Amino acid sequence: MTTGKRRAPAGAAVLRDDITTAIRRALMQELAAVGYGRLSIEAVARRAGVSKTAIYRRWSSKLELVLEIVAAAATGKLPALDTGTLRGDLQLLFQVVAHALRHPLASQIIPDLLAEAARNPTIDQTLQQLLRARQQEIGGRLIGRAVQRGELPPDTDPEAAVDLIVGPLYWRLAIARTPLTDAYLDTLVEAVATGLGAGAGVPRPRAAATDATPA
Amino acid sequence: MTTGKRRAPAGAAVLRDDITTAIRRALMQELAAVGYGRLSIEAVARRAGVSKTAIYRRWSSKLELVLEIVAAAATGKLPALDTGTLRGDLQLLFQVVAHALRHPLASQIIPDLLAEAARNPTIDQTLQQLLRARQQEIGGRLIGRAVQRGELPPDTDPEAAVDLIVGPLYWRLAIARTPLTDAYLDTLVEAVATGLGAGAGVPRPRAAATDATPA
DNA sequence: ACACGTCGGGACGCAACCGTACCGTCGTTG
DNA sequence: CAACGACGGTACGGTTGCGTCCCGACGTGT
Numbered sequence: 001m002t003t004g005k006r007r008a009p010a011g012a013a014v015l016r017d018d019i020t021t022a023i024r025r026a027l028m029q030e031l032a033a034v035g036y037g038r039l040s041i042e043a044v045a046r047r048a049g050v051s052k053t054a055i056y057r058r059w060s061s062k063l064e065l066v067l068e069i070v071a072a073a074a075t076g077k078l079p080a081l082d083t084g085t086l087r088g089d090l091q092l093l094f095q096v097v098a099h100a101l102r103h104p105l106a107s108q109i110i111p112d113l114l115a116e117a118a119r120n121p122t123i124d125q126t127l128q129q130l131l132r133a134r135q136q137e138i139g140g141r142l143i144g145r146a147v148q149r150g151e152l153p154p155d156t157d158p159e160a161a162v163d164l165i166v167g168p169l170y171w172r173l174a175i176a177r178t179p180l181t182d183a184y185l186d187t188l189v190e191a192v193a194t195g196l197g198a199g200a201g202v203p204r205p206r207a208a209a210t211d212a213t214p215a
Numbered sequence: 216m217t218t219g220k221r222r223a224p225a226g227a228a229v230l231r232d233d234i235t236t237a238i239r240r241a242l243m244q245e246l247a248a249v250g251y252g253r254l255s256i257e258a259v260a261r262r263a264g265v266s267k268t269a270i271y272r273r274w275s276s277k278l279e280l281v282l283e284i285v286a287a288a289a290t291g292k293l294p295a296l297d298t299g300t301l302r303g304d305l306q307l308l309f310q311v312v313a314h315a316l317r318h319p320l321a322s323q324i325i326p327d328l329l330a331e332a333a334r335n336p337t338i339d340q341t342l343q344q345l346l347r348a349r350q351q352e353i354g355g356r357l358i359g360r361a362v363q364r365g366e367l368p369p370d371t372d373p374e375a376a377v378d379l380i381v382g383p384l385y386w387r388l389a390i391a392r393t394p395l396t397d398a399y400l401d402t403l404v405e406a407v408a409t410g411l412g413a414g415a416g417v418p419r420p421r422a423a424a425t426d427a428t429p430a
Numbered sequence: 431a432c433a434c435g436t437c438g439g440g441a442c443g444c445a446a447c448c449g450t451a452c453c454g455t456c457g458t459t460g
Numbered sequence: 461c462a463a464c465g466a467c468g469g470t471a472c473g474g475t476t477g478c479g480t481c482c483c484g485a486c487g488t489g490t
Binding site: 163195 | 247248249250251252253322323326327329330331333334347375378379381382383384385386387389390391392393399403406407409410411412
């Protein structure tokens with residue numbers, strides 16, 4: 001019934017990408033600086049050098065703003081992550097996670113939002129499928145491959161395994177915020193691998209990992 | 216030079232313990248409900264059924280209030296925690312930690328304050344010596360005993376060991392907030408024990424732990 | 431029994447923030 | 461080239477919290 005818009009927004013009447021980007025960046029910084037609890041739209045606008053209206057035109061509320069931007073920032077980047085051995089996979093995974101958590105913004109925002117998730121169901125839901133589901137998936141595949149290769153017993157509990165993998169690293173980087181050395185990472189890889197049920201340390205000094213082409 | 220107080224406060228001029236207790240309880244509840252960022256003195260006073268003045272007479276600022284009360288709540292209770300075997304110690308430790316983290320207030324307050332510690336040096340310092348130092352001490356003793364008993368290699372890194380012990384449980388209870396079964400706890404004990412370098416599972420079905428009286 | 435002095439409570443001024451309404455501006459489309 | 465229409469920015473009322481001040485009430489020690 002001719003409900004159609006008379007004309008498509010164009011010219012000055014279209015959202016400017018540079019403003020949107022400035023808001024996104026400012027939000028992340030502000031979130032890291034004061035946390036979700038104290039986050040204020042006005043502060044984000046100030047930091048971005050933008051008016052509040054510019055924000056409200058794009059997002060309807062503080063919650064929507066945070067969730068959309070954080071989700072966008074967290075999505076993407078999923079390296080194949082298959083080195084051919086359990087210990088290799090663990091080492092690589094730890095390095096990726098450590099690299100991500102080293103980012104000062106991430107290391108402040110993630111624990112903050114995870115804490116907030118304990119009292120805000122919407123945040124909880126979003127983070128659940130954004131972070132933990134991803135971990136379960138990656139961890140599950142990692143475990144599955146190790147089981148197929150015979151490195152781990154077939155009854156390995158993937159859920160417990162993910163906790164064992166993620167827990168110590170998250171604790172050290174995000175909570176204790178202790179510097180992370182390569183030697184420590186090696187120790188952790190070894191501990192997690194044997195803890196999961198793999199054979200004792202360094203079963204095959206070399207070989208493996210070179211012949212990863214299947215069939 | 217006769218600077219002395221003319222008289223010691225007495226009668227109605229002394230802080231009432233019941234009011235102090237009400238404030239403490241209200242603070243914990245409020246902290247769990249809204250987090251440190253959103254915490255307001257007025258809300259605490261309202262919840263406690265008390266005037267703001269009553270709070271300001273006892274603590275000078277929001278930060279001092281939170282730190283003093285949280286510190287008081289976290290201090291104390293330190294069971295001997297020595298069962299005679301590494302796995303027994305781990306099992307007991309996990310049960311104690313799990314019990315503490317099951318408390319809904321604790322499971323909301325602790326992650327929140329730990330996240331806040333990343334941006335507030337005073338909170339960081341307090342939690343450091345309140346939680347983590349305690350963990351290092353308990354964990355260190357636990358590891359030390361296991362090494363003396365020959366259950367763990369002498370070069371075991373206590374710091375990494377604590378991460379390995381605390382990390383998974385904290386992740387599951389405080390972050391993922393997944394229900395915890397006894398079977399899972401057993402799996403975790405076994406994984407951590409072998410991960411630390413102890414011999415394969417269930418080395419001595421019984422004995423041990425019964426003859427704990429020293430010389 | 432009286433005087434003491436702090437108690438708890440209510441009220442105040444100040445500051446920050448929320449979400450909205452209105453304004454002049456600007457680039458595109460017909 | 462002219463009109464359209466959403467743009468970004470300012471201004472506004474309403475709400476909330478901070479930290480302080482003043483008040484009458486109250487129980488103890490002299």
